[in-house]
Amino acid sequence: MDRINQKLTVLANAAKYDVSCSSSGSKRKNQDKGLGNAEGMGICHSYTEDGRCVSLLKILLTNHCIFDCAYCISRRSNDIQRAAFTVQEVVDLTINFYRRNYIEGLFLSSGIFKNADYTMERLVRIAKELRQLHNFHGYIHLKAIPGASAELLTEAGKYADRLSVNIELPSEESLKRIAPEKNYAEIYTSMNFIREEKQRYTDERKSIKSAPLFVPAGQSTQLIIGASPEHDVQILNLADTLYKEQKLKRVYYSGYIPIPTDSRMPDLALPPTLRENRIYQADWLLRFYKFSVTDIVNELHPNLDYDIDPKLSYALRNRNVFPIDINKADYEMILRVPGIGVKSAQMIVTSRKFGNVHYDHLKKMGIALKRVQYFITCPGAPVSSIDKHSATIRQLIVSSELKKSTTQLTLFS
Amino acid sequence: MITYLYDGTFEGFLSAVFDIYSRKRFPDAIFSTSTYTPFLMEEKYEVVTDMLHAKRVMAGIEAKGSSTIMEKIYNVYLSEYPSMELLLLNYIRLILERGSQIEHDYRQPEVLKVKELNKQIHREVHRMHAFVRFQKTTDDLYYATVIPDFNVLPLIGEHFEKRYSDQHWMIFDTKRNYGIYYDQQTLMMVESDSEALRLNPDFKKEEKDYEGLWKNYFQSVNITERKNVKLHLRHMPKRYWKYLTEKQ
Numbered sequence: 001m002d003r004i005n006q007k008l009t010v011l012a013n014a015a016k017y018d019v020s021c022s023s024s025g026s027k028r029k030n031q032d033k034g035l036g037n038a039e040g041m042g043i044c045h046s047y048t049e050d051g052r053c054v055s056l057l058k059i060l061l062t063n064h065c066i067f068d069c070a071y072c073i074s075r076r077s078n079d080i081q082r083a084a085f086t087v088q089e090v091v092d093l094t095i096n097f098y099r100r101n102y103i104e105g106l107f108l109s110s111g112i113f114k115n116a117d118y119t120m121e122r123l124v125r126i127a128k129e130l131r132q133l134h135n136f137h138g139y140i141h142l143k144a145i146p147g148a149s150a151e152l153l154t155e156a157g158k159y160a161d162r163l164s165v166n167i168e169l170p171s172e173e174s175l176k177r178i179a180p181e182k183n184y185a186e187i188y189t190s191m192n193f194i195r196e197e198k199q200r201y202t203d204e205r206k207s208i209k210s211a212p213l214f215v216p217a218g219q220s221t222q223l224i225i226g227a228s229p230e231h232d233v234q235i236l237n238l239a240d241t242l243y244k245e246q247k248l249k250r251v252y253y254s255g256y257i258p259i260p261t262d263s264r265m266p267d268l269a270l271p272p273t274l275r276e277n278r279i280y281q282a283d284w285l286l287r288f289y290k291f292s293v294t295d296i297v298n299e300l301h302p303n304l305d306y307d308i309d310p311k312l313s314y315a316l317r318n319r320n321v322f323p324i325d326i327n328k329a330d331y332e333m334i335l336r337v338p339g340i341g342v343k344s345a346q347m348i349v350t351s352r353k354f355g356n357v358h359y360d361h362l363k364k365m366g367i368a369l370k371r372v373q374y375f376i377t378c379p380g381a382p383v384s385s386i387d388k389h390s391a392t393i394r395q396l397i398v399s400s401e402l403k404k405s406t407t408q409l410t411l412f413s
Numbered sequence: 414m415i416t417y418l419y420d421g422t423f424e425g426f427l428s429a430v431f432d433i434y435s436r437k438r439f440p441d442a443i444f445s446t447s448t449y450t451p452f453l454m455e456e457k458y459e460v461v462t463d464m465l466h467a468k469r470v471m472a473g474i475e476a477k478g479s480s481t482i483m484e485k486i487y488n489v490y491l492s493e494y495p496s497m498e499l500l501l502l503n504y505i506r507l508i509l510e511r512g513s514q515i516e517h518d519y520r521q522p523e524v525l526k527v528k529e530l531n532k533q534i535h536r537e538v539h540r541m542h543a544f545v546r547f548q549k550t551t552d553d554l555y556y557a558t559v560i561p562d563f564n565v566l567p568l569i570g571e572h573f574e575k576r577y578s579d580q581h582w583m584i585f586d587t588k589r590n591y592g593i594y595y596d597q598q599t600l601m602m603v604e605s606d607s608e609a610l611r612l613n614p615d616f617k618k619e620e621k622d623y624e625g626l627w628k629n630y631f632q633s634v635n636i637t638e639r640k641n642v643k644l645h646l647r648h649m650p651k652r653y654w655k656y657l658t659e660k661q
Contacts, residue, residue: 001622005629012633030575033597037576043543044648046659048635051644058634096623097630099555099580100547101573102658135579257638271638350517361520 008093010083014063014074015109018166018222019254023055023104023139026161026217034135036098036105038161038217042139043104056141057097058107061085061122065111069179070264071168071227071256074111078262090126091134098138105139105161106130112145120148120156127159139217144194146186153193157201162217162249165190167242170235174228178264191246194219198247218249225279226272227256227265231302233293236282240293243286253279274306282310288342289335307398312338315375316390323386326362326378327352339371370400414441414452419460419498421445423490426498427467429460430505443498470505478508482516485527488534491564500526537562541569544649545584546658548624551615555582559656566593570600624658631659 024042044053062084063074073080094106108126110119123142130136142160144153156163165187169175172184194215201214221242223235239251255276258268282304285291289311295318296310297303305313315322315338324333326348334345344367351357359380363369373385374393388396417433417440419425429443438458444450451457474483486505489497504523507515519525540561547555555577559566566586570593573582578597585592585603594603654660 001625005626008626008629009633012630016634016636030578033578035577035579041539043539045543046631046657047645047648048631049642049645050636050639051641051648052634052636052639053648054631054634057630093626096619097627099577100549100623100627100658101545101557102627138576255639257636271636273639273641347519351519354515354518354520357520364522364525365519 004089004093007083007085007089008059010081011060011063011085012058014111015058015060015107017073017254017257018058018107018109019052019252020107020141020164020220020222020250021053021055021058022162022217022220022250023141024217025249026139028137028139028161028213028216030137032135034137035095036136036138038105038137038139045102045104055104056107056139057094057103057105059085059090059093059109061090061108061110061119061126062113063111064113066114067112067179067181069168069182070262071178071224071259073259075262087122087126087129091129094130094138095134095136098136103138105141107141109143110145116145116147117149117152120145120152124152124156124159127156131159141217144190146182146190148190150193153190154197157194157197157214158212160215162220163194163215164220164222165194166222167238168222168224169228170223170230170238171228174230178228191219191221195246219246220248220250220252222252222254225253225255225276226268231297232275232279232282232304233297233299233302235279236286236293236297239283240286251283253283275304278304278306278310285310285314290332291336308394309338311336312371312394312397316394319390322375323377324375326376327356337372337375339368339375371397414454415456415458416440416452417443417458417460418449419443419445420462421447422462423487424464424467425460425462426490426501427470428463429498430470430502431463431466432458432460433502440499440502442496443502445498474505474508478513478516482508482513485516485531488568489527489530491567492530492534493564494530497530534563534565534568537565538568540653541565541584542572544653544656545573546656547582548616549620551617553581555580557582557584557656558587559584560588561586564589566591566602569593570595574600628659628661 021044022042023038024040026038028038030037042055044055046054048054060074063080064082064084065074065076068076090106090108097103098105108123110123112119127140127142130140140160141162141164142156144156144163144165146165167187169178175182175184198214198218201211204211223238225235242248242251253276255271255273256268257271282296285296286293291314295314304310315336321336324337326334331345331349334340334348335342344365347365348357351361356379359378362372362378373382374388375386377386415438417429419429433439436458471483474486486501489501494500500523504527507521507523515521516524519528541559545557545559547557549555566584569584573584574595577595581596583592583594583603590605592603594601
């Protein structure tokens, strides 16, 4: 046990910088009284003290690596303890953690040892053993190693619920400088291949119900934020393309965490968590709020405003769109109001069929009137709010939230 | 003051609804026997739980409303919300009078309250899916104890049955003193004095080993540079820590 514990410490520690934690969106059901079920919603079984979700057993098979990517703790030139799991050890940990309801499944990545195929083959072997020998139907997320052969990627896609190829740096130029052994061509070749295969299997399933699942929870990738000079507009345009053209389910953003010095890297005191958070909010606007990238960032505003969320920022820059009449406006426009989320917008739209929705109804629905008041009209809404200048509104909202956060801080100090 | 008294079961409550409608005497309060305190000047009616009556009420709600509405009503019953009986009676009346569409008119206070309680119930169900931690006993039973905020055990069995169909497991609610038990064939309710609970309370050595590995894993994936205790506590409120192996 001590040996396994040591390996687990090293290989969980090395895997934690990959921020993907999703365990949702698969269609894999339990069969033949086996173990596990991965259909439906994802579950976060725990949260670490950094507030991040723990959903999967996220480990590297090994942190031995022939690459020397400057952002990565496992890079060849970094002087750290190295370890490698056996196939059996990973299988045992996954099954036993799963049976105790600690996890939704396995997230397996690896340092590159020997070459891409050699590494990928071992990842696939573990997934295959879990599915075939242990009748395991929990969630499996495998890293697709860029440059791995088509045969291995196809096999991986049959056992895994999700595959991910990380782009890591938001421009090819930065990738070349920071991760000299990687290149966009190889990354995109793997990503394209998985997308096309998934499409092929999806089409096949339309006519043959029993056709096998192929990465039912789709593909994702990760971009590192703050390790290279790209503006938010470049990052969000890249993400938008990945969603639209590569049909990715998720793009994850990982604020660069300064790890023992490598001269190729910027010297940051703290990870840029605020910027990362604002980018996630913008990503949300793209995926669920029908915003376009240019609504959020553009040539005039290449970076997000980190003091306020991007939806409020949009509203303050586009006052000509507002105020919006809650009882008449299209659903899409209601979604654009700061303080109204997807669920609130749906409640408004279904309720107003029965009669006018009043300001008081909004309050009872739990909508944040502190924000909403400046951007809407409806019976009972304060008229004076909508005539205020953007700068005034911004100040009012920022200061009211600052007050809230300082009182909350004192609660915990 | 008109009061109705029922036995606290869901069927009992539905029987009360049946009696209220057939007697055409709408109550000021509905009590379960365990929460009842007598009033002065009270017109009390004691409901006899009748399965046929309960079924007729259910059929009526499903016909005028929908099976989703029926589920929402059951969830509110499980919420143990004080005076949920009267809330549900008014909600049912709204559905029967105005049809299933009305469940989307959030301007109606009852509709909004039923939605809110359902949201809370779903969150608690989701927390149970997440925070239940099984320990393996020497009898090869995977055993967990919980104290959920609401009475959600009836809503979580199917989830665990689907996922652990090849193991014996039990989840026991120590506050409400009953559990759900699965023997690889059937999912059943068990009371605290039942046979199934006379298990060997010892755990295997491998149990300690895996708990140790899990705690180690939990520590290892934390990024100290990103420490954010506020967020940690928001997602994992302290009252749940007592179940959580990694927080012991």
